[in-house]
Amino acid sequence: MRLKADITLFLISIIWGSAFVAQRVAGQVGSVYIFNGVRYLLAGLVVLPFAWRVFKQSNSKITRDQYKWMFIAGFFLFIGSAFQQAGMVYTTAGNAGFITSLYVVLIPVILFLFWGEKPHWLFVVAIVLAMLGAFLLSTGGRFEIHFGDLLELIGALFWAFHVVILGKYAHNFESMSFSVGQLIVCGLLNLGVGVVVEPMPVFDASFLFAIGYTAFLSLGLCYTLQVWAQRHTPPADAALLLSLESVFAVISGWLILGERLLPVQIAGTVLIFSGVVLSQFKEWTSGTIDTDHLVEGR
Numbered sequence: 001m002r003l004k005a006d007i008t009l010f011l012i013s014i015i016w017g018s019a020f021v022a023q024r025v026a027g028q029v030g031s032v033y034i035f036n037g038v039r040y041l042l043a044g045l046v047v048l049p050f051a052w053r054v055f056k057q058s059n060s061k062i063t064r065d066q067y068k069w070m071f072i073a074g075f076f077l078f079i080g081s082a083f084q085q086a087g088m089v090y091t092t093a094g095n096a097g098f099i100t101s102l103y104v105v106l107i108p109v110i111l112f113l114f115w116g117e118k119p120h121w122l123f124v125v126a127i128v129l130a131m132l133g134a135f136l137l138s139t140g141g142r143f144e145i146h147f148g149d150l151l152e153l154i155g156a157l158f159w160a161f162h163v164v165i166l167g168k169y170a171h172n173f174e175s176m177s178f179s180v181g182q183l184i185v186c187g188l189l190n191l192g193v194g195v196v197v198e199p200m201p202v203f204d205a206s207f208l209f210a211i212g213y214t215a216f217l218s219l220g221l222c223y224t225l226q227v228w229a230q231r232h233t234p235p236a237d238a239a240l241l242l243s244l245e246s247v248f249a250v251i252s253g254w255l256i257l258g259e260r261l262l263p264v265q266i267a268g269t270v271l272i273f274s275g276v277v278l279s280q281f282k283e284w285t286s287g288t289i290d291t292d293h294l295v296e297g298r
Helices: 002-028 033-058 064-088 093-100 103-115 121-139 147-172 175-197 205-229 235-243 245-257 263-279 281-286
Strands: none
Touching (some): 002 064, 002 093, 002 235, 033 175, 033 205, 064 093, 064 147, 064 175, 093 121, 093 147, 093 245, 093 263, 103 147, 103 263, 121 147, 147 175, 235 245, 235 263, 245 263
């Protein structure tokens, strides 16, 4: 069962990584909010039957407190997804994948600044490595940060806030119903803003494929499989397998979109990946890391 779970998480990381290509396709037509709105609402509908079944079996009730935190989590998911997709208009799938993965090393910074939780010294080293890697990846060694990469970095910050909120408050509620709630909130906010500020995109074959791939596979299917897989594999294994998402984003961008990285940018990706893995090393050795929501809502 553990081997099946590990293989499942590995396949999830492939799908999540390749989803950056689909997002890049949507970004090339300039769609941010409408694209996000449609795919998150569809994802919520995909997960809804599973959530309803689990919800009925658990005899749970959605309290006012759960509605509040579903909205808050959905709001941060909306901001993070908006910055991420806006960055996809200007940067590559590979850059977006690796810079988004920085949310893992930003989590201890947020916990320290807003909750007073002092980070382990390994986190400090991880942050230095990851930020240096992000600089090399974005600039190619020149003192010029690309606009799309900056948007991705801001998005990573809000992804980190989202994960912290889930870790601090979402565990008090039934997870599947909470997930559906935040997906729907995120979708409605994106769609509402998109109708006001964006021209309606052309729903051609490539755009529809990007919506379908990210909604049904990346968000709907993978989230459901992730919940099952992480019940049958050690947390440290899950953390490593899911962190491969950024690697597969680069590989997918190279194979499908013909994206290329300079040697110095490849060095940057190595530093980012090293920082992400190192940031989890303390929990890795203790086997207590909580990865239930590390990449939820991608």
